[in-house]
Amino acid sequence: MPIRTFYSPNHAAHNPPFEFLHGRNVPFFEMPRRVDMLRAGLDSAALATFESPPLTIPRDLLAQAHDPAMLAYFEQLSADVFDKVRTDFSIYHMADTVSGDVYYYESVFPKRGRADTPGRKFYIYDSTSPVGAGTWDAALHSANLAYHGAQALLNGERAAYALCRPPGHHAGRDFMGGYCYLNNAAIAAYALLPRGAVAVLDIDYHHGNGTQDILWDEPNVLFTSLHADPNVDYPYYCGYADERGAHNNTLNVPLPHGTNSAAYLTALEAALARIRAFEPTALVVSLGFDTFKDDPIASFKLDVADYTRIGRAITQVGLPTLYVQEGGYAVERLGDMAAAFFSGVLG
Numbered sequence: 001m002p003i004r005t006f007y008s009p010n011h012a013a014h015n016p017p018f019e020f021l022h023g024r025n026v027p028f029f030e031m032p033r034r035v036d037m038l039r040a041g042l043d044s045a046a047l048a049t050f051e052s053p054p055l056t057i058p059r060d061l062l063a064q065a066h067d068p069a070m071l072a073y074f075e076q077l078s079a080d081v082f083d084k085v086r087t088d089f090s091i092y093h094m095a096d097t098v099s100g101d102v103y104y105y106e107s108v109f110p111k112r113g114r115a116d117t118p119g120r121k122f123y124i125y126d127s128t129s130p131v132g133a134g135t136w137d138a139a140l141h142s143a144n145l146a147y148h149g150a151q152a153l154l155n156g157e158r159a160a161y162a163l164c165r166p167p168g169h170h171a172g173r174d175f176m177g178g179y180c181y182l183n184n185a186a187i188a189a190y191a192l193l194p195r196g197a198v199a200v201l202d203i204d205y206h207h208g209n210g211t212q213d214i215l216w217d218e219p220n221v222l223f224t225s226l227h228a229d230p231n232v233d234y235p236y237y238c239g240y241a242d243e244r245g246a247h248n249n250t251l252n253v254p255l256p257h258g259t260n261s262a263a264y265l266t267a268l269e270a271a272l273a274r275i276r277a278f279e280p281t282a283l284v285v286s287l288g289f290d291t292f293k294d295d296p297i298a299s300f301k302l303d304v305a306d307y308t309r310i311g312r313a314i315t316q317v318g319l320p321t322l323y324v325q326e327g328g329y330a331v332e333r334l335g336d337m338a339a340a341f342f343s344g345v346l347g
């Protein structure tokens with residue numbers, strides 16, 4: 001049986017031209033082609049069926065995961081982005097150079113609560129989450145896929161895949177960053193929570209600081225994450241092993257650069273044991289493929305075949321499971337990774 005996959009074409013209108021790295025422009029690695037490759041890989045292996053659900057995500061579900069003021073700010077910024085960017089360029093006497101599909105790149109990151117200036121709300125904490133005219137719509141549709149994936153589990157499906165883009169796990173209650181705007185995995189967890197306890201397993205290369213933030217004080221949600229040691233990789237400030245949640249409901253497993261398959265699979269088994277002991281009714285997997293050995297922005301050493309082992313190990317926990325797409329930037333290989341992973345999931 002192929003996996004039910006929730007897909008939206010609206011992601012493509014979020015397409016920032018580049019990101020910054022120490023004064024240089026580098027490609028925006030979180031690009032639309034990622035979704036095309038993931039879809040094509042599953043399609044050609046006949047591992048998935050695709051459906052584009054109507055936009056029916058409830059506003060109050062969004063507001064369970066995010067500060068409504070952040071949601072309002074984000075939606076308005078996306079709607080007004082041309083004028084906002086033009087205003088900033090007019091300060092530089094360059095207003096007439098602004099044209100086309102412009103993106104607002106945040107460049108001032110004050111400490112919380114010290115600069116709540118009208119029109120400058122500072123919900124974006126780094127420069128890797130630019131906002132364009134299509135960003136709100138893309139992020140809303142991305143969250144809607146996670147919502148519909150959760151509904152599929154509630155309706156009895158054993159597994160479903162939300163092919164989300166943009167990703168979500170770096171977005172917290174009132175912050176956006178790291179290519180993320182709305183936290184798709186946390187939104188799915190809240191959609192599943194009325195039925196009983198929920199576990200989240202985050203296997204993106206980067207720590208899910210946003211998901212941890214949102215779920216920190218939820219006693220019926222366990223957040224577990226395998227990720228690059230924050231001493232040496234993004235997001236740096238968060239993801240350490242001593243962060244355990246308000247109810248001992250967070251498990252962080254930081255791993256060194258160069259982590260190979262054997263070490264990774266051992267760490268995965270430890271996280272899965274913790275999930276089993278929690279006895280949840282459902283599992284949400286934040287699925288990143290940036291643990292791949294040739295990922296351009298990451299430093300683990302997993303090979304394509306490892307994703308089959310990872311998928312199999314997660315399936316063996318035996319829980320209704322929603323897979324939510326997060327990162328993965330070796331774009332031309334993403335289809336191979338997704339096919340390997342879901343062949344392990346489907347057995």
Ligand code: Q9C
Pocket residue numbers: 021128167168169170178179180204206234288290326327328
């Ligand atoms: N020098 C996800 O994989 N890199 N996000 C910042 C700063 C941000 C990755 C580098 C990487 C974010 C969903």
Ligand code: ZN
Pocket residue numbers: 204205206288290326327328
């Ligand atoms: Zn990542």
